[in-house]
Amino acid sequence: MNAPNVTATNTAADSASVGLQAGIAVVHELNHYHLAADATPKEKYEVGLLYLENRMPQRARELINEAVVLGHDSSEVRFHQLLALLSGRTLQQLSAEDFQTLEAARDCLAGADDEWADGVRVIERLLGDIESRTVDPADLARLGEEQSRKIAKHLEMFLTGPLQDQAWWRLIPEAFDGRTARDRLRRTWKFFEPDPVRPRRTFPEPPRVTIGLRIRAYAAGGAFVTVVGYIGVLAARSAQTPVIVAYLLAVLGGFLWAVNGAEWRHRNERRNAKERELRFPGQRRRPPVGGFASQVDRLFSKYFGRYVPKSVDRAVWLAETAGIRRSIRDEVVDAYRDTKVDADAVAWLIRYRVGVVKRQWQQNTLWDHRWRFRTRASTKVAVVVGVTVVVLAGLRALAGAIPVSPLYASLAVPVLLATGASAAVDWLTITTERRRYEHEAKEKDLLYLDSLAAYRRWQERLADTPSDSEMAAWLECDRVLLMNEAIQHYKLLPSNMITHAFIEAPAPGCDRARVVNGPWRYSRYQILIFLLTSEGVRQMAVELDFHNATFHNRQRTNYRFDAVASVHVTEGDQRERTFELALVSGEPLEIPVAGVGEEKLGTGETPGTAVQLTVDAAGLQNTLHVLEGIAAEGKDWIVHEDERSGERINRLKRAVHGLMD
Structure with a gap:
């Protein structure tokens, strides 16, 4: 020793x-393991059988006993009831209620003759001969494969002598074969992956256009068009071809200026917005610890810290992506904040979005907004040409129109300038906001479709989760x-x-x-x-x-x-x-x-x-039972355990006597 x-x-x-x-x-x-409130006795038995097979005998005993009490009974049910009763337990752990269950089995299975009844008979002999240990190992070998396997698995505490050795050696090759069966090494990680939640379609902020702005824009625009029309009438009444041509050129130049100017501003706005998104994360309040937003923060930190592009310093990567990390984080939090979704359920989406950022970095496309939204030279030229034509042709048209009606034409000029400036600013704002919304909506639609495709790929990958x-x-x-x-x-x-x-x-x-x-x-x-x-x-x-x-x-x-x-x-x-x-x-x-x-x-x-x-x-209960006895009694535990077993063995014999006569 x-x-x-x-x-x-x-x-x-x-x-x-x-x-x-x-x-x-x-x-x-x-x-x-689901059981409906109105589950039938058979359904309770079947779920109890699952618990038994998966080494949870206590819950298995509860459900199988309940099924038997409610009338679901057969030799198969009684076989599994006995296994659940004895699985993972020693003789000392059997209660008075357990002995009553054994005794009650006498009157329930008389005359049964099938492979499950044979299994019950072997259990009867095993329990009845637990003291003399004279059970023939051949009894176990003659049983059906399923019955003998289950007895060896669940009644290991009651098997003794050659029968115990034989049952044990029979389990070894099965364990070697089963240890990596059903592609375990490739599949087990999937069990620890959260069930993914479907991506949610998000929408951009609506155009920031107030009713007051629209009223002002329509009023200024209407007044401007009216004044322009009046000046056109005066130009026509002048009957001077150069004046009429200048007027038409000024209108055309104004249209050219407005269309291309709106395009120029839209591109500048989009480029600056993307630049802010990538560069400047801004300040925000720290979310409550343990909440959904806090858990999302943890996941973003985890995956941005893990998916660092090759040959890039981690600190550089995190600093350069701080803005886009904040932007995507806010998008995910806003999308799922009003749901009961756990943050781990969107981990797949966060991984995907981080992977996209990493791929864009490696392909040098993370900053492609700088050229994508760069204003073309032709647009800038059109704006310059439009402004020049408006100024030069407009002055010539005014010079020809004023003599036709000096007083009203003179009054129209300041109104023209004031309403034109107001209408230009207001309509440019409205147009830019509308185009921003349309562009962001298109981006979000494409992002949703990409995320949905990624979600379906992830679902397919998890399809064979154990x-x-x-x-x-x-x-x-x-x-x-x-x-x-x-x-x-x-x-x-x-x-x-x-x-x-x-x-x-x-x-x-x-x-x-x-x-x-x-x-x-x-x-x-x-x-x-x-x-x-x-x-x-x-x-x-x-x-x-x-x-x-x-x-x-x-x-x-x-x-x-x-x-x-x-x-x-x-x-x-x-x-x-x-x-x-x-x-x-x-x-x-x-x-x-x-x-x-x-x-x-x-x-x-x-x-x-x-x-x-x-x-x-x-297996805690059995371990605790055994080791508590040793701690209390030391080596005398062996002697005392045998003494305590005497009366229980006699009661066990009485309980199983004639069980399957």
Whole structure:
């Protein structure tokens, strides 16, 4: 027996206490475990079966028992009811109610004769002979593949001797094959991706044109046209061809000036607006911490910091894109602010928009507005020509028109100048705003179509996201192979162990995700296995990289039963659960099984459900039961456990006697 000369620590370098430094947290709104309020007994049974298969026996027991009480009964149902009753538990954990369930099964399955009934008979013999350990391994081998696999998986605590060894060795090749089955290495990351939300069509700010501006523009424009028309009448009455031609040229020059001047101003406005967008982020109030805008800020900082173009200094990249980062950020926040969308659901959109900016940078098109909105030389020439023609031809036309009606023509000139200036300014503003709106609307329409195409591509990529059952199956394979590694390292047979226990907990900084009414699954796990032998406890701790199905940072510790000082689970204010194991000498081992920040509810969920399911799937209850007994009684725990088992074995025999006669 090895002395406990190695302290029990986790993978932290400086401390045995590790908090859950959480990455992203995702809740998939899937109906994997959904039960309607008016669910039928059969539906409750089927969902209970899912929980059982995915290693959540406590919830499975509740639903299957409820289905049986409501009348859904058969040999298959009773088989799974027994598995749920016994899965992951020791004899000491069976309650009086559990024994009543076993006893009640006697009168329910008399005369049944199918493969599920055969499975129940094997369970009966297994429980009835738990003390003598005389169950023939061939009994398990003769069962159907599904029945024998499920018994080996769920009743491992009740299998003993050669039967235990045979069942265990049968699981190993299945675990090797199943560990990377169904393209695990390519697909697991998708489970931790948030469900993407559809892009929202956004609209530009409406034209900033007030009613007063329109009234003034129409009034000034009407007065100007009237005066111009009056001067034209005077020019015609002069009967001088040069005057008439000059008048017509002045009108044509004014039209040329107005059209090209509006184009020039529009291009300048668009170029300056783009320049401000890219260059000057401006000042804004910091959004409330934890709110949607704050989370969007975090994502923009994350992805702009990650997607840095090659050969570009990060600081330069962030400084040069500060304005456009602010612009896109505001656009996303405004688009989804009035919805209940979680910020992680638009992470795909933020990544896409950041990727577009990066691509534009690399292709030198990020600043192409400078030439796109550059005013053409022909436009500038047309404006200059128009102004020149208006001035020269207008003066000649006025000179010919005034003698026809000196008083009224003289009064018309200042009115012409005043209304012309006012109308030019007002109509130029209206025209520029209208064109701005049309241009921005077209840009946003194109952006929406591009984003929609990106959304559909992302949906297609996530189409084969693993189900929660697949995640549970892969994790079960990892657990079996790790258990096998520990057994091989300590040169044990499964039948050499008194019992074993394990804990699956999130590794610091991991991503986590789950489906509604399901447990949290993690991108990286801390897994602890405790092998209890007559010589003491063999403990192995590893970190599991779930994406790549690899184990890292193995730590092995051996200690006597009396070296365990205490073991307990603490529950925090936010329902976090921390497993704590302290040896007589050494630092305590603290593992957050369900960490802070995980109370993220899906549709129809109640607080605490996810944490309870996570604790159930992590195997915490059985581990706590075993190690608490060791901490309280030391090596005498083995003797006392056998003594305590005596009466329970007798009651177990009475409960299963004649179960399937």
